[in-house]
Amino acid sequence: MRMTSNTLRAAALVLGCAALAGPGAATELVYYPLNPSFGGNPLNGTVLLNSAIATNRHTDPDAGRDDIGIESKTPLQSFNDTLERSILSRLAASVSSQILGDDGKFHPGTIQTDSFTITVTDIGNGLLKITTIDKTTGAITEFQVNS
Template sequence: MKHRQSKGTAQIFAVMSLCGLPSAVLATNLVYTPVNPAFGGNPINGSVLLNNANAQNRHTDPSAKKGASGFKPPTALETFNQRLQSMILDRIATSVTGSIFDSNGKLKAGTVETDAFSVSIVDLGGGMLKITTMDKATGASSTFEIGTAP
């Protein structure tokens, strides 16, 4: 009987080892694939991740106006005033640019002043001009340099 048990044990071991071989043959390297599109994941996941984040977000902006999106459309009067202001600033810019260009269309050095703004153009030499605009009310200024064609 011992002979049969050892033969049965050997058969079971042989069957188990044969069952384990296919899994070893089919094994491959593990490759990490990110889920978030910001880190190389599939772009289709972006809306799902954003919707999940918004659904879990319990914080609200206290300064947000009432409404689902927090956006309050401007009134007709506000829209009119914005357009009027844009048109006036456009006219001022047009008149200022008319006085800073010569008859050939090239910028000329000098300063142009309005009630609210000052535009200064300085010739740096070598075909470079430095333009500084300043808000007289606040003192805020912006400066940039440009190259002029010879």
């Protein structure tokens, strides 16, 4: 049987690899968390967040809507909102002064404004029920307080 040069080269390569292979060594596998939410290094948080933002292909269908009140307002809009809150605060103080007696306690009765009906009812055991009805929408708000 005669060996060709390609066969001899292949055999020499196999024998050389076998001779160079030393004893196998294995180590224990150790898990190190990467995400800081699961115990990883807190410095990885920014990298992971930026990676997630960069690969995010989803768009918010409600991006143009403002259901939660976060929007950029002009200075005039901010002023009008502040003015409206101030007027409502004074109105609430005026109404509460009509409901409160000289002793600082609430007294049963009804107060009518253009937009609201406010009723204070004694429900016993030292409790008063305050009912506010919005005349334009019909919305009703009730809560109880100690007299």
